[in-house]
Amino acid sequence: MSLQQIDATLQRELQQLAEQGRAKPRERVITDYVPAKNGSGPRYRLEGQQGLFIRMNSNSYLSLGNHPALIAAADEATRRFGTGPGAVRFIDGTYCHHTALEKRIALFMDKPAAKIFNSAYTANCGLALAINSATTLWAGDRLNHNSIIRAMRICGVPGENKAIFNHNDVQDLDRCLDSAAPGITRVIVVFDGIFSMRGDFAPTDRILQVIEKHKDRFADGIISVIDDSHGIGAYGKTGRGTAEFCGAAPDIIVGTFGKAFGVNGGFVCTSATIVETIRQKADTYIYTNPLSMADCAAATRAIDICDSKEGLDLLKTLNRRTRQFREGLEQIGLETIPGPHPIVPLLVRDTMRTRMLVNGLFDHGILAVGLTFPVVPKGDETIRFQINCAHTKADIDYVLEIMAKLVKKQGCK
Template sequence: MSTHKLDISLEQELDALKLEGRAKPTERIIEHYIPPKGNNGPRYKLEGNDNEFIRLNSNSYLSLSNHPDLIDAADKATHKFGVGPGAVRFIDGTFVYHDRLEKKVAAFTNKPAAKIFNSAYTANCGLALSISNKKTHWIGDQLNHNSIIRAMRISSIPKENKGIFKHNDMADLKRCLDEVSPCMERVVVIFDGIFSMRGDYAPINEITKICKSYDSKFKDGVITVVDDSHGIGAYGDTGRGTPEFCNAAPDIIIGTFGKAFGVNGGFICASNSIIESVRQKADTYIYTNPLSVADCAAAIKAIDICDSAQGRQLLCDLQKRTNQFRQGLEGLGKESITGPHPVVPLLVRDTTKTHDLVNYLFNNGVLVVGLTFPVVPKGDETIRFQINACHTFADINHVIELLDQFD
């Protein structure tokens, strides 16, 4: 047997992706990390390139991935238990660090219980598999992350049991709730805490208030779910994310250890019954080995740091650099979406200019992400900047100066 015929068909499909502008670029390979020195934050070297790069495309918002305490925690756990669990959770693949991390993140989010996953993507899918039945109706924001969209698809509920409301439009959310069949037993309203391409946030206090007003209409109520992957650790006075920022308490919080916490993995925090249902029903939890003990130990340490004076200082540094960058864009007369989050979009609104600006910044040692059609609608072409706590005043000034010099 040969894959020759399949290879030909796949090559044609890949060529079509390129023509449509949807093909992913060649992955750059980071081969060296250069620690902060003097007025400079960390720099990175890419394979085949002599430049030293500032990363403005990293979601390690608190810059914890290179923190010596996290590295030490991971190292000690690895020496104690090895590099891999050797089994799924149900077959003695649960180590003490898995249990400690679940208790730690549940307490951090003020929920009774938690389950950890290999990613927030698999956490979203696992939740959908766990709480959906034939009488479940799902409603989501139109700009939800792909993992939420995929989760709604694999929940096996029919199309008529799904609703989409316009981005952050509370009147349209009410419309979706009004359209739910009275035969439904439970309604799940799911949304991103921070919308990762824009840096704006869901008004969770308004969403939960609206959902509460519909709760009595359904046997199991209206359940609010926030995927706060870009908020947890990086947002709110104590880093507890968008719910803290909005002074709201959604029923279920999904998040990641792979962004502000600087490690890897995802989690669901909720009631004891929901978490036990996840443990019993989520294929993405049951049929895969869990995170390594190194990841778990590092994530525990990251939460400890976030929940300390050191963490408050990192949040303060992050906000200062974010404000500096946003003010710099404003001073140049650049268009952005206002807000305090370290995801800062620069609205270029032209495909060619977006590509040119991304290449210009790359040639000057700055890594960013450009978003063009069909990823975003024509006219909404954007460059996404992500500010980290490790960026220095000089780093941000340098990037603003580069943007000012771009013609």
């Protein structure tokens, strides 16, 4: 059979995305990793490009991906059990490394139990499949991650069972809960901990205060869910993320091993009953192979490091580099969204200038992400920088120096 007809249709759709400015650029291919040396942090080689590049767009906030202990743990697990589990969890695809990781992340997040997934995206979808019902109201922040929005769609949540509150607006959340329709027996309030495009955080303590006010109105209560994928490991006094920073922990915590922990996979930490319900009902857990034993072993070792003096020292270094960068942008006279997190958004507020700056950074060996219209509304055009603790003082100084030169040359200030 021929694909000519559907290919022609899809090519037209792709062309429309390009004309609308919504098409993703061609993916750059990393071909080599160059370890830190001579006062500079790690650098990368790109296919088809000369020179070395510093990544200012990596989620690996604690720079653990190349840590010798993680590599050794992954190597030992692979040599012992092989490269893959060979089956889904409930058909003898569960290894000791899977259960050890679940116990370790539950302990780290101070929850009774945990269930691990291939990603935080599939964790959000699996959680929703497990705890949704026909009489559940979902109340979510307007800027929630795509995985949360997709999870509700996968569950088939009807429009009348959805409520959207304005970003970080607890009074609007209060209004949403006040407006719950008769017959609602369960409410799920779900929000990001760190909002990945902005670097700001949910006021978890105030959100839980609003929930407390309404909790007795519904037979199954109100369940608070935070996706703190960008927060856990990256901030808070001991790296426990938004719950620790705000001094208030939601009922269910979703996170990832693929950012600060530097490995792969996602998790849900909550009560033992909800975890067992996930195991029984979550399609994205039941019908797919789990993480490799190497991933689990490396992730467990990463949590151990985060939960040690070494981890606290890494967190302090990350905080220093983040402050250095934020203060440097301020000295140049550039606008950012304030906050303690290593996601640092530079508000350019113009599509052409954003693209010029991102291209200028690339020409000087700096990788950063530009968000322009129509991906974001006009006036919200942004360059998202992400600080890692492997960035040295000299690295940050260099990026700030180039930023200052580009701003002066291009008139972007």
